[in-house]
Amino acid sequence: QKEVEQNSGPLSVPEGAIASLNCTYSDRGSQSFFWYRQYSGKSPELIMSIYSNGDKEDGRFTAQLNKASQYVSLLIRDSQPSDSATYLCAVGDSNYQLIWGAGTKLIIKP
Amino acid sequence: DTGVSQDPRHKITKRGQNVTFRCDPISEHNRLYWYRQTLGQGPEFLTYFQNEAQLEKSRLLSDRFSAERPKGSFSTLEIQRTEQGDSAMYLCASTASGGYTFGSGTRLTVV
Numbered sequence: 001q002k003e004v005e006q007n008s009g010p011l012s013v014p015e016g017a018i019a020s021l022n023c024t025y026s027d028r029g030s031q032s033f034f035w036y037r038q039y040s041g042k043s044p045e046l047i048m049s050i051y052s053n054g055d056k057e058d059g060r061f062t063a064q065l066n067k068a069s070q071y072v073s074l075l076i077r078d079s080q081p082s083d084s085a086t087y088l089c090a091v092g093d094s095n096y097q098l099i100w101g102a103g104t105k106l107i108i109k110p
Numbered sequence: 111d112t113g114v115s116q117d118p119r120h121k122i123t124k125r126g127q128n129v130t131f132r133c134d135p136i137s138e139h140n141r142l143y144w145y146r147q148t149l150g151q152g153p154e155f156l157t158y159f160q161n162e163a164q165l166e167k168s169r170l171l172s173d174r175f176s177a178e179r180p181k182g183s184f185s186t187l188e189i190q191r192t193e194q195g196d197s198a199m200y201l202c203a204s205t206a207s208g209g210y211t212f213g214s215g216t217r218l219t220v221v
Contacts, residue, residue: 008150034209043201043212044153088152096141096207097166100152 002027004091006101015110019076023089023101026070030099032092033065035074037085038103044088048074079108114213116202122219123192130188131216135204142185143210144177145201153201159185192220 003026013019021035032051036044050056050063050072062075072091076083089101115134123129135142140161145153156175157167161182174192179185189196197220203210 004152032208041217043199043215046209046211049209090210092208096205097155097158098210100154102150102152 002091002093002099004089004099004101006087006089006104008102009105010107011104012107012109013079015079015081015108017079019079019083019106019108021074021076021087021089021104021106023072023074023091024070025072025089025091025099027091027093027099028067028070029093030067030070030091031094032096033063033072034090034092034098035061035063035072036088036090038088039085076106081108081110084108114202114204114211116200116213116216118216119214120217120219122221125194125220126191128188128190129192129218130186131200131202131218132184132186133202133204133213134184135202136211137183139204139206139211140182141205142179143203143205144185144187145203147199147201147215156187156200189218192218194220196220 005024035048038044048063050065056063060077064073086103086105088103090098117132143158144156147153159179174190177187199215201215202213
């Protein structure tokens with residue numbers, strides 16, 4: 001059974017601080033890794049993808065992947081109240097099938 | 111192309127009625143997925159198509175659920191004899207490869 005685990009939170013972070021979201025996965029054959037943001041009542045929105053070990057930066061977002069530890073993380077710098085949402089981790093296999101975590105609720109406090 | 115479109119956005123139906131949802135994916139995306147999501151949970155896989163072929167169905171999907179993608183373009187998801195437990199957000203996503211693009215979803219309420 002392929003699984004993706006996330007802490008459900010809520011994770012509370014002061015405005016302007018760094019928010020760190022974590023995800024572990026069970027399938028060592030996983031090849032692609034994604035972070036989605038989901039506002040309440042809305043559909044998931046892709047914010048980051050990463051395919052190889054290391055860091056990938058896009059604006060205030062940095063995705064980190066460690067395949068040996070089966071661990072992927074998302075850092076949000078200079079957190080804003082508009083970053084308050086649920087962040088879903090999704091892990092893809094060789095057939096482009098995504099396995100989803102249940103999401104971490106992030107709250108940015110002004 | 112403005113993305114993945116789903117219709118309707120909201121549907122309220124009485125228990126026992128049939129409902130049908132439509133999804134129009136991004137035109138160049140050959141893979142189309144249907145998911146169901148309830149509050150506090152991640153998306154739950156229902157089924158997916160590559161072009162017009164339905165390649166996988168979740169074993170959680172009862173025989174009351176059926177999906178089609180007749181010409182490899184839009185897709186429909188039908189739920190027959192709806193039950194209160196079917197109340198959820200139904201999400202459609204498409205991809206060529208890599209990350210999925212989701213539609214806005216159809217929120218179903220069974221009363």
